[in-house]
Amino acid sequence: MSADGPRRFKTATAGRALLALAVTALFLFPVYWLFVMSIKTPEEVFATPPVWWPAEISLENFAVLFRDGDVRAIWNSAIVAGVSTVIAMFLGTIAAYSIARYRTGGDHLAIWIISQRMIPPIAIVFPIFLAFALIGLNDTYLGLIALYTAFNLPYVIWMMRGYVEDVPLELEESALVDGLDRWQTLLKVVFPMMRTGLFATSVFTFIFAWNEFIFALILTRTEVITFPVQVSHYFGPQQIFWAKIGAMSVLGTLPVFFTVAMAQKLLVRGISMGAVKG
Amino acid sequence: MARLAVQGLRKSYGKVEALKGVDLDIAEGEFCVFVGPSGCGKSTLLRSIAGLEEIDSGTIAIDGNVVNTLRPRDRNIAMVFQNYALYPYLSVFENIAFGLRARKVPDAEIRSRVANAAEMLGIEALLERMPRQLSGGQRQRVAIGRAVVRDALLFLFDEPLSNLDAQLRDGMRAEIKRLHQEIGKTTIYVTHDQIEAMTLADRIVLLRDGIIEQQGAPLDLFERPATRFVAGFLGSPQMNFVATHLDYVDGALTLIFDEGRRLPLDPARAAAFDKYRSRDVILGVRPEHIARANGGAPRKPADAPLNALIDLVQPTGTRTYAQFRLNETEITVELPSHTVERPGTTIELLFDMSRVILIDPQTQHVIPG
Amino acid sequence: MSAVAEAPIPPQPASPIAGFVDRNFRWLLVWPSILVLLLIGLFPVIYSLFVSFQKINRRVTDTSFQGFYNYERLVTDERFWDSVINTGIMTGIALPLELVLGLLLARLFLEPFPGRQILIALIVTPSVIAPFVAGAMWRLMFDNIFGPINEIIRWIVGGNFDLLWLINDNPLIVYSAILTTEVWQWTPFMFLILLAAWSNVDKSQLEAAEIDGASGWRVFRRIIFPAIRPVVFVALTIRGLDLVRLFDIVYALTRGGPGNMTETISIYAYIKGFERFDISMTAAFAFVVIVSLSILVMVVLRRVGVTQ
Numbered sequence: 001m002s003a004d005g006p007r008r009f010k011t012a013t014a015g016r017a018l019l020a021l022a023v024t025a026l027f028l029f030p031v032y033w034l035f036v037m038s039i040k041t042p043e044e045v046f047a048t049p050p051v052w053w054p055a056e057i058s059l060e061n062f063a064v065l066f067r068d069g070d071v072r073a074i075w076n077s078a079i080v081a082g083v084s085t086v087i088a089m090f091l092g093t094i095a096a097y098s099i100a101r102y103r104t105g106g107d108h109l110a111i112w113i114i115s116q117r118m119i120p121p122i123a124i125v126f127p128i129f130l131a132f133a134l135i136g137l138n139d140t141y142l143g144l145i146a147l148y149t150a151f152n153l154p155y156v157i158w159m160m161r162g163y164v165e166d167v168p169l170e171l172e173e174s175a176l177v178d179g180l181d182r183w184q185t186l187l188k189v190v191f192p193m194m195r196t197g198l199f200a201t202s203v204f205t206f207i208f209a210w211n212e213f214i215f216a217l218i219l220t221r222t223e224v225i226t227f228p229v230q231v232s233h234y235f236g237p238q239q240i241f242w243a244k245i246g247a248m249s250v251l252g253t254l255p256v257f258f259t260v261a262m263a264q265k266l267l268v269r270g271i272s273m274g275a276v277k278g
Numbered sequence: 279m280a281r282l283a284v285q286g287l288r289k290s291y292g293k294v295e296a297l298k299g300v301d302l303d304i305a306e307g308e309f310c311v312f313v314g315p316s317g318c319g320k321s322t323l324l325r326s327i328a329g330l331e332e333i334d335s336g337t338i339a340i341d342g343n344v345v346n347t348l349r350p351r352d353r354n355i356a357m358v359f360q361n362y363a364l365y366p367y368l369s370v371f372e373n374i375a376f377g378l379r380a381r382k383v384p385d386a387e388i389r390s391r392v393a394n395a396a397e398m399l400g401i402e403a404l405l406e407r408m409p410r411q412l413s414g415g416q417r418q419r420v421a422i423g424r425a426v427v428r429d430a431l432l433f434l435f436d437e438p439l440s441n442l443d444a445q446l447r448d449g450m451r452a453e454i455k456r457l458h459q460e461i462g463k464t465t466i467y468v469t470h471d472q473i474e475a476m477t478l479a480d481r482i483v484l485l486r487d488g489i490i491e492q493q494g495a496p497l498d499l500f501e502r503p504a505t506r507f508v509a510g511f512l513g514s515p516q517m518n519f520v521a522t523h524l525d526y527v528d529g530a531l532t533l534i535f536d537e538g539r540r541l542p543l544d545p546a547r548a549a550a551f552d553k554y555r556s557r558d559v560i561l562g563v564r565p566e567h568i569a570r571a572n573g574g575a576p577r578k579p580a581d582a583p584l585n586a587l588i589d590l591v592q593p594t595g596t597r598t599y600a601q602f603r604l605n606e607t608e609i610t611v612e613l614p615s616h617t618v619e620r621p622g623t624t625i626e627l628l629f630d631m632s633r634v635i636l637i638d639p640q641t642q643h644v645i646p647g
Numbered sequence: 648m649s650a651v652a653e654a655p656i657p658p659q660p661a662s663p664i665a666g667f668v669d670r671n672f673r674w675l676l677v678w679p680s681i682l683v684l685l686l687i688g689l690f691p692v693i694y695s696l697f698v699s700f701q702k703i704n705r706r707v708t709d710t711s712f713q714g715f716y717n718y719e720r721l722v723t724d725e726r727f728w729d730s731v732i733n734t735g736i737m738t739g740i741a742l743p744l745e746l747v748l749g750l751l752l753a754r755l756f757l758e759p760f761p762g763r764q765i766l767i768a769l770i771v772t773p774s775v776i777a778p779f780v781a782g783a784m785w786r787l788m789f790d791n792i793f794g795p796i797n798e799i800i801r802w803i804v805g806g807n808f809d810l811l812w813l814i815n816d817n818p819l820i821v822y823s824a825i826l827t828t829e830v831w832q833w834t835p836f837m838f839l840i841l842l843a844a845w846s847n848v849d850k851s852q853l854e855a856a857e858i859d860g861a862s863g864w865r866v867f868r869r870i871i872f873p874a875i876r877p878v879v880f881v882a883l884t885i886r887g888l889d890l891v892r893l894f895d896i897v898y899a900l901t902r903g904g905p906g907n908m909t910e911t912i913s914i915y916a917y918i919k920g921f922e923r924f925d926i927s928m929t930a931a932f933a934f935v936v937i938v939s940l941s942i943l944v945m946v947v948l949r950r951v952g953v954t955q
């Protein structure tokens with residue numbers, strides 16, 4: 001028995017590791033399939049039965065996207081998601097500070113703000129489309145940025161509220177006594193104390209905006225098409241351009257992978273909206 | 279250096295009144311300690327002076343300038359916080375220099391002033407470190423350094439030693455006192471620890487439920503408490519309180535206890551207590567003012583020993599604390615070591631009747647005399 | 648600087664502007680956000696309410712008061728109720744499935760093994776991919792010519808197998824395709840939250856239960872689940888509200904088809920508004936959705952307790 005114990009333990013661990021590996025592979029398989037699609041040659045793309053391993057890596061599908069100017073969608077996504085993230089982070093964080101520190105507006109304001117997050121986009125996008133049409137904001141950076149800013153504000157406020165509460169009040173009071181005014185205290189003491197929170201929240205805010213589909217589908221036409229909408233354009237009525245879908249998806253997903261990899265340790269608190277403190 | 283004058287200060291949080299009208303004058307260079315149990319309003323009072331709390335009514339004046347509506351930064355005060363409040367992302371040097379930078383003091387002057395402060399506190403070697411690399415005591419020194427480096431009118435300390443272990447606390451306490459003697463700035467210090475209050479203060483302000491219960495020099499408060507609360511708050515172990523009855527026995531005012539035990543009052547003080555004859559009073563006596571009768575102490579004629587069946591003995595090394603029951607109350611007695619060895623023995627005790635106090639049970643005020 | 652020590656600066660009042668900022672600081676900080684939210688959040692609601700009592704569509708623009716005409720059309724529209732039922736079915740199946748699979752995955756990854764951190768990082772991938780791209784990915788997976796799923800089934804059954812997953816008139820098949828995609832994308836999200844909560848469960852309680860000889864299932868039901876319940880509730884709330892407005896994946900996979908078999912509330916509203924241009928009815932639609940969801944959200948938020 002006693003000699004058997006450690007070995008059984010090891011076998012169990014190895015078994016779990018193998019099972020975990022298999023499950024992970026299963027979850028990643030569709031990602032692999034789309035990725036492989038993006039590096040197949042035209043012959044391989046249309047081969048039946050499908051080719052599981054491409055014979056060689058072809059970057060032709062990506063080259064086509066650059067040639068046709070379709071990559072502009074990535075650029076558009078970057079501008080819209082980037083700018084709206086910066087604005088939402090700034091406005092949301094100062095509001096979160098006020099709500100967390102001074103209980104501004106009490107529970108009512110907090111509930112109202114978070115409930116804004118939960119309104120389905122489809123229910124508000126229609127009036128906004130008409131309003132934007134009236135003031136010429138459809139298919140402009142400004143329109144989409146404004147919308148994404150508003151759309152992400154509740155999330156930013158909700159998340160940053162938790163991070164503000166983690167900053168010891170004494171640090172602020174000490175700064176106030178030492179000669180800073182409230183605004184300087186916020187910028188020079190509270191913001192640096194929340195560096196990780198600001199970083200994690202911006203990562204998720206950025207991803208939400210980057211991945212967003214309904215608003216972009218309805219409020220853009222040609223000028224500021226974002227990458228998911230560009231992908232949707234490859235589903236033609238007669239034909240589906242799988243190679244382009246693959247290549248465009250890879251281009252649009254890589255930045256997300258990159259940012260998430262940077263925010264690895266902060267992932268849980270970010271996606272659970274603070275329900276589990278990471 | 280500055281004078282501080284507080285008048286009619288009131289502050290409430292919703293329905294809870296934290297300060298119910300506080301009047302206070304602190305002289306230039308004075309070391310004033312606010313002390314009291316938690317929730318007594320001492321921290322609120324300090325924070326109101328700092329400008330961290332908005333007050334409801336009353337005035338706070340520094341050197342005659344009313345500062346009620348001024349922001350903390352405009353009051354020119356320095357404050358040391360309980361949890362040190364060091365900025366974790368700044369070096370020790372930058373932490374100390376923080377207030378100077380905020381006030382746009384020239385670089386060269388910052389360097390010399392920080393160096394001075396660091397030398398005064400013995401932390402020159404730590405200036406390049408980050409706060410997380412410091413021990414609790416070192417952090418506290420940095421926090422104090424950040425206050426002394428500033429040319430402030432008032433120094434405020436908010437329970438600065440409560441997070442340190444007992445040994446470190448004794449050392450830092452002495453150092454704070456020395457620092458005050460060197461710099462001589464008006465200082466307000468908040469603590470819940472009566473020993474800190476006694477040892478540090480020029481003047482103790484004892485607060486209770488949002489009002490000042492009594493203020494004065496430490497020994498004044500200790501020896502002449504105005505109320506039962508003050509008498510019980512200062513001193514360790516605590517003063518004993520026994521409900522008893524006062525009446526004439528054989529022509530002398532005497533405290534009458536159970537089992538026929540009696541204590542005649544000091545004839546020199548008796549006249550003052552005459553109007554309480556035939557009434558219930560509370561006797562207050564400190565453990566160190568009771569001694570063993572047959573311990574060889576010279577007997578004055580007025581001394582009447584009291585029989586005590588010892589039921590608990592706690593030796594501490596230097597002294598031994600023993601307890602006995604009197605009128606259903608456990609009384610603690612401080613005796614020299616080896617005076618009593620084990621519980622169950624009955625001994626005779628002498629009360630120093632010149633130092634006991636009598637308290638009116640209705641008002642809880644100490645009866646003067 | 649003179650060598651003589653100067654007197655400290657006496658208290659000095661701030662400038663009027665600085666004083667104003669200081670006194671109203673907390674409101675100055677929240678107002679920008681409130682304004683933005685009012686503009687984007689409240690305006691559409693009021694607008695929808697307004698237009699829903701008019702009669703504006705592709706052919707007529709009648710801004711006179713029409714009473715509850717559009718609401719009547721909505722509640723008597725079978726396709727509307729179909730979309731509500733479809734959304735309910737998808738939510739009702741996907742939500743428990745994601746929870747159970749998430750729990751099983753969390754159990755698998757709970758104890759350390761070599762490579763655990765890397766696998767956790769990899770398995771979360773689906774949840775950070777754009778939902779529309781996830782839909783596109785699985786449309787390729789299910790494709791009867793280019794997709795590997797039919798190919799795999801062919802290997803297993805060893806014959807000719809050519810199933811049209813996404814345009815099949817058998818709802819069971821279409822739904823399993825959509826639900827596979829949905830569950831694939833969001834189970835990792837569930838998993839990550841549950842794993843974090845599970846790891847935080849007090850170890851001493853588990854050890855005590857182990858000493859008492861409690862079985863694994865009993866320990867889970869009596870100790871672990873009660874401990875992680877608040878987090879489970881939050882996770883279900885987030886996912887539930889996402890599922891109720893399900894759009895991207897369905898749009899990529901079937902666009903609600905075949906017919907309106909997989910049409911969700913969001914898809915139908917999209918069709919009404921942007922393909923039919925039935926403005927007034929879409930407005931009534933939007934208003935009903937906002938109001939009913941707001942009530943749901945309020946109830947849920949009160950239960951979660953916002954201040955926690």
